Amino acid sequence: xxxxxxxxxxxxxxxxxxxxxxxxxxxxxxxxxxxALLKQIAERINELxxxxxxxxxxxxxxxxxxxxxxxxAEEAQRILLRLQGVFKKPFTVGQHALSITPxxxxxxxxxxxxxxxxxxxxxxxxxxxxxxxxxxxxxxNTAHWFSQDISKQLSAKLLLRQELHDALEKxxxxxxxxxxxxxxxxxxxxxxxxxxxxxxxxxxxxPAEFIPLAEESGQIVAMGNWVLEQACHDIxxxxxxxxxxxxxxxxxxxxxxxxxxxxxTVREIMQKTGVEPAHLELEITESVLMADEExxxxxxxxxxxxxxxxxxxxxxxxxxxxxxxxxxxxxxxxIDRSFVREIANSKRDNAILAGIIALAHQLDLxxxxxxxxxxxxxxxxxxxxxxxLQGFLYAKPQPLAQLRFDYYQR
Numbered sequence: 001x002x003x004x005x006x007x008x009x010x011x012x013x014x015x016x017x018x019x020x021x022x023x024x025x026x027x028x029x030x031x032x033x034x035x036a037l038l039k040q041i042a043e044r045i046n047e048l049x050x051x052x053x054x055x056x057x058x059x060x061x062x063x064x065x066x067x068x069x070x071x072x073a074e075e076a077q078r079i080l081l082r083l084q085g086v087f088k089k090p091f092t093v094g095q096h097a098l099s100i101t102p103x104x105x106x107x108x109x110x111x112x113x114x115x116x117x118x119x120x121x122x123x124x125x126x127x128x129x130x131x132x133x134x135x136x137x138x139x140x141n142t143a144h145w146f147s148q149d150i151s152k153q154l155s156a157k158l159l160l161r162q163e164l165h166d167a168l169e170k171x172x173x174x175x176x177x178x179x180x181x182x183x184x185x186x187x188x189x190x191x192x193x194x195x196x197x198x199x200x201x202x203x204x205x206x207p208a209e210f211i212p213l214a215e216e217s218g219q220i221v222a223m224g225n226w227v228l229e230q231a232c233h234d235i236x237x238x239x240x241x242x243x244x245x246x247x248x249x250x251x252x253x254x255x256x257x258x259x260x261x262x263x264x265t266v267r268e269i270m271q272k273t274g275v276e277p278a279h280l281e282l283e284i285t286e287s288v289l290m291a292d293e294e295x296x297x298x299x300x301x302x303x304x305x306x307x308x309x310x311x312x313x314x315x316x317x318x319x320x321x322x323x324x325x326x327x328x329x330x331x332x333x334x335i336d337r338s339f340v341r342e343i344a345n346s347k348r349d350n351a352i353l354a355g356i357i358a359l360a361h362q363l364d365l366x367x368x369x370x371x372x373x374x375x376x377x378x379x380x381x382x383x384x385x386x387x388x389l390q391g392f393l394y395a396k397p398q399p400l401a402q403l404r405f406d407y408y409q410r
Contacts, residue, residue, distance in 0.1 A: 022061035038057035083217030105131030176397035224256035232275035277307030337371025
């Protein structure tokens with residue numbers, strides 16, 4: 001549906017408003033509490049409206065404000081600031097004071113002729129939605145104007161998402177493995193599985209590009225289950241040919257970890273592949289505790305009772321890592337590569353690493369340092385009594401057929 005209107009270079013501006021972390025409100029206060037919050041938000045925004053403005057609720061926590069006669073971009077910005085000001089004061093739901101923030105996408109139509117064909121309303125809303133999504137990516141509690149660049153980026157992302165779905169079905173995914181060495185003996189004692197995507201036309205797609213996309217779309221669950229099953233199969237077959245068995249570490253996405261059937265899926269994969277629990281290690285990050293801490297801890301305890309070891313990955317990058325070590329039944333921590341990178345040049349980083357290793361050992365935890373790239377890093381880590389080393393100094397991630405287990409002298 002299209003329409004015509006006459007304007008003297010006036011802008012038609014749509015503000016697409018999404019409430020940040022609204023699910024947390026529903027989870028904490030129930031649906032009635034969430035509805036009460038939305039009503040208050042709508043009432044506050046409604047107080048800003050001038051004659052001719054339109055406010056609509058588009059979805060659960062999404063609103064659209066349409067302002068039909070905006071003189072210029074400066075006026076549109078002033079309206080935005082007034083809109084953001086609505087959220088400066090906390091909202092009260094029952095006895096709870098809630099500090100709420102919005103992510104706002106802005107789409108504008110600016111006629112260049114006196115009589116102009118206005119695009120369909122759905123197109124303007126779509127543009128506002130795209131801009132809002134970009135605001136979310138920029139860190140939430142911010143606003144972003146729609147541009148054709150955003151449209152191109154999101155279109156490319158949608159295409160990649162579909163191609164990722166096809167990759168799961170067409171077996172374009174492959175597991176690479178990177179050795180993890182015992183620091184003192186410098187022999188391979190375990191391996192880490194890392195997913196790779198062989199795109200038919202683009203070649204190797206970086207995991208940094210497709211894994212966040214898979215997490216956003218929910219495809220990470222199917223992908224993660226495939227990785228877990230393939231890694232369990234590979235390590236089982238590998239250990240049949242070895243005199244001394246090794247274990248495999250598998251990264252578990254937070255989205256995969258919180259699935260209601262996660263533990264059942266793990267049990268089924270173990271039964272199907274015949275993997276020994278002692279040969280399987282699941283790597284998680286502390287973000288798995290953010291959604292439901294109590295449930296996450298129960299899950300880790302259950303995995304521990306099954307004989308599966310759990311390690312805390314990217315240690316040192318979060319705000320609560322030390323606190324979690326007090327009660328998490330993990331057996332290993334992996335120090336993030338950002339600390340290892342400057343160990344040879346920074347006394348502070350060296351001291352932090354030594355402190356982390358000493359603390360971990362007091363808690364009977366094994367320590368892995370990842371991102372080891374030069375001999376001096378390995379030497380300093382050995383001097384600090386680090387247990388395990390991983391990095392390009394020893395081997396890059398490689399296909400299973402190319403994986404080597406010979407002696408590494410670095």
